[in-house]
Structures are given as C-alpha cells and as structure tokens.
Amino acid sequence: MTSQVAAAEVAQPYAQALLSIAQSKNLTEEFGEDARTFLGLLRADKQLHNFFSNPFIQAENKKALIKQILGEGSNPYLRNFLLILVDKRRIAFLESIFQQYLALLRQLNQTVLAEVISAVPLTEAQQQAIIQKVIAISNARQVELETKVDSELIGGVIIKVGSQVIDASIRGQLRRLSLRLTNS
Template sequence: MDKRRIVFLEAICQQYLALLRKLTNTVLAEVTASTELSDRQRRDVIDKIKALTGAESVELKTDNDPDLIGGVIIKVGSQVFDASLRGQLRRIGISLTGAS
C-alpha cells in the first residue's frame, strides 16, 4: 500500500547518516577544489581536518570548480575554510577598498 511516504526517504537517510557520523566520531567535509585532488592531497586534507576537528575519521565529498583558480574551500559543519586563490584575491580587494 502506497502512502506517499517516499518523499520523506531522503531526509530520513540524511538524518541516519548524521547520527551514524556522530556515533563513530566522523565528520563530513565538503571540499571544493579548482582541479581533481590527487591521493596525496586527499590524505593531506583529511589529516588537516582531523587535526582541526579532533575527529577519528573524515568523510570527504569533493567537487571541482575551475573558477577558484587554485586552492580549496573546505566546509565542515558550519565552518568554512577558504584557502582558494579566488578567496584570497577577494580578501585583498576588500582590504584595499577598506583602506581608502
């Protein structure tokens, strides 16, 4: 019998994964890079995230954005670490316009 509950399935799965990550001390990190990350870069990013968050393990979700020019943007929960060239140029522009 179809009670049209299928629309709730994605939210239920997301909540389940969030609870599982909390139980296993795992964080989800969304990494956006200008190019595909190499295996070594992935390991380095995971090590940095572990050091910053104290998590035992890290689940990486990666995406590519050539507009970043270079570097990465890492989102962990509500925190955003912008180490991209685009972000650095934007911060320089803001500081220059604020100084005048």
C-alpha cells in the same frame, strides 16, 4: 526553506528508527553504504526522485521499483524499511531520511563530514593531507570527504566542516585582497 525543515522533521524519526534497526543487527555500515548508493541514484536521476515523490503513482509501482533497484540479494531489513516508507506515504522523504541516517552514523562513529571544493580534482595524497588537517582541527576520529570541483576557484580549496569554513582558494585570496585595498 520551510519544506526542508518539514522534511527534516519527518525524516529524523525514520532515520533514528533505521539506525536502531541497523545497530540491533550490526548492519550500520552496510546500511550506510546502501544509503550512499541510493542517494547517488536519487541525485543522478531526477526522474527517479520525481517518481518516488509523485503522490499519483500507485504504491505497488513504487514497491516494485524498490525491489527492482535493490535486487534479490538485498538486505531484507532495509528492503522492508523502504516498503514501509511507501505504505506510510513517506517515500518522498527518502533523500532526507538517508541524509539524516548518514549524519547519525557519522555522529555514532565520531566522524565529521568535510565538504571540499577544489578547482581541479584532488589526488589521493591531497585528499589524505586534507583529512589529516580536518582531524587536527576537529578532533574527530575519522573524516568523510565530499569533494566537488569548481573551476571558478582558479586554484586552491575551500573546506567546510560543520559551520567552519576554511577558504584557501585563489578566488578567496583575491576577494580578501580586494577588500583590504578598498578599505585602505
């Protein structure tokens, strides 16, 4: 847990700097999409994450990989930001930096992140219904959904918005029923 706190402390100023650059160049959404893409890559490929985190791999190799991943048509501000992270030996915190950036971007856009766990993949109509419900309870302008599937829920959904949790799953209902029966 302390390493997560340390990562968050290191990531915060870099995320704020990235947001500042993005705002000055009117690229906040573009950087947000790039951050989401990079986070997806880091989460999908542990070797990539380990490559950037390994202090024994030379900075030039890390820079070459960043340039290869981003390609020629990438935004030069974002590319230079990532290369600076390599130079400052902060590239290991890239995941935390991008997570912080996305949190700052959501705050700027008055958007809330709703984590939705369901027993089966949600249809578009179900996602829209959840978005409307979250807007109603959070007074946000927009909602960003992060969906996960957990077949152990049996049915229903669990929605997490900030510190608020709405458990509308069959598993949750069974657990609450069990508690009521044991307390009776």
